[in-house]
Amino acid sequence: MAPLQLSSLIDNLLDDLSRPGMPWQVGSVAASILIGWLCTGLLQAWWRRRRTARGITRHEGVASLARVAAPLLVVGLLYLSAWLLDMNRFHTNIVKVAIPVFWSLVVIRAAFFLLRRVFARHGQLGEAFVTFEKVFALIVWAAVALYITGKWPDIIHYLYSTTLQYGPKTSNKVLLGDVLEAVISIAVLLMLALWAGAALEERLMGVQALHSSLRVALARVSRAVLIVGAVLLSLSQAGLDLTVLSVFGGALGVGLGLGLQRIASNYVSGFIILLERSLSIGDMISVDKYTGKVTQINTRYTVLQGLDGVETVLPNEMLISGPVLNQTLSMRAVRASTKLMVAYGSDLDEVMPLLAAQAVGIPRVLATPAPGVSLSRFAPEGYELDLGFWIGDPENGQGGVVAAINKKIYDLVQSGQIKLGIPSLDTRLLDAHIASVVARIHN
Secondary structure: OOOOOEEEEEEEHHHHOOOOOOOHHHHHHHHHHHHHHHHHHHHHHHHHHHHHHHHOOOOOOEEEEEEEHHHHHHHHHHHHHHHHHHOOOOHHHHOOOOOHHHHHHHHHHHHHHHHHHHOOOOOOHHHHHHHHHHHHHHHHHHHHHHHOOOHHHHHHHHHHOOEEEEEOOOEEEEHHHHHHHHHHHHHHHHHHHHHHHHHHHHHHHOOOOOHHHHHHHHHOOOOOOOOHHHHHHHHHHHHOOOHHHHHHHHHHHHHHHHHHHHHHHHHHHHHHHHHOOOOOOOOEEEOOOEEEEEEEEOOOOOEEEEEOOEEEEEHHHHHHHHEEOOOOOOOOEEEEEEEEEEEEOOOOOHHHHHHHHHHHOOOOOOOOOOOOHHHHHHHOOOEEEEEEEEEHHHOOHHHHHHHHHHHHHHHHHHOOOOOEEOOOOHHHHHHHHEEEEEEHHOO
């Protein structure tokens, strides 16, 4: 569709007011909008019912995609309306104005859909992200206004008649329009690559047949390949000779050897962790002075969430070069214990089974291996007994389980079934101490 002219557009719209085809144009635009949004709503409702019937309750992206499909369907109906009106020799000036307006809605909502699927998949929109969306929408609406007013031909002529010089030679020139095309091409292809990478990552993370570390590794490699491919394709479309990247590759190699070796080491360590499966998401590990559950394994760092909720970002090199205590590498169950000092003279054949029974039936305590009690040592105060038990979810901590068992042991102590060991006191030393205190008081 050729760009409109503001003066002719106003004249044509005023002329259409006195023509009998005016209601047909308004009705065509209104019908296209109504049918487009109604069909999209019905299709969205059908898709949700279908996914719910199959047991899929998550519908992320459905509403956003419907917001793109609705104006796109309206654009198609407007083109059909314009063709039918032309066949019946009616004017189509109002329809010609409505088409670029809804095209702008398609562009804006499609861009928002891709951006949010890549950078805000969990629904968290930052202030900078919202500001960028508003600026982008303003630019698109300004472009539509320039198109409707007929200013596009002048802008295009200016872009492809203005040259920019680069380098010392005067022959090194490039058209401003080619630069703008290259920037737009890189931005669009890169955004599509990021969106495809995010969608592929969601698919891979949902494949339960693969190990979690392998899924993360495949997702990271796939995203990297898509991004590199999009950049190379956009550069070739922009007319840039890709052989110049060899110079950049040499400079990058020197930079890695001098100043970026630690960063490169972290990236390599990240892929090693993911491929050899020494760590997995959900593992309870201890590294240096940090202990917690692995919540994220990225290519450069790993996120460790402590039992107090505090998250620690550990460089992957730290997980490769040093010892790592993994409590759930081959078996998720871990042993916990509580110690008790019972008085001499207690019947251990009765006390030890009684203590072991206190851990049975406690939530999170495993039945197999069964809780057990062992005699740790003979202390001056009495027998030191160790009540050991196993839990299957160490990422939730041990304090709550130990506290529940100690509460049951406390009930046994209160009822007199268990007598605690009490440190013995030498009465002669106590009398001498009291006498010295009394003497100091009198003096």
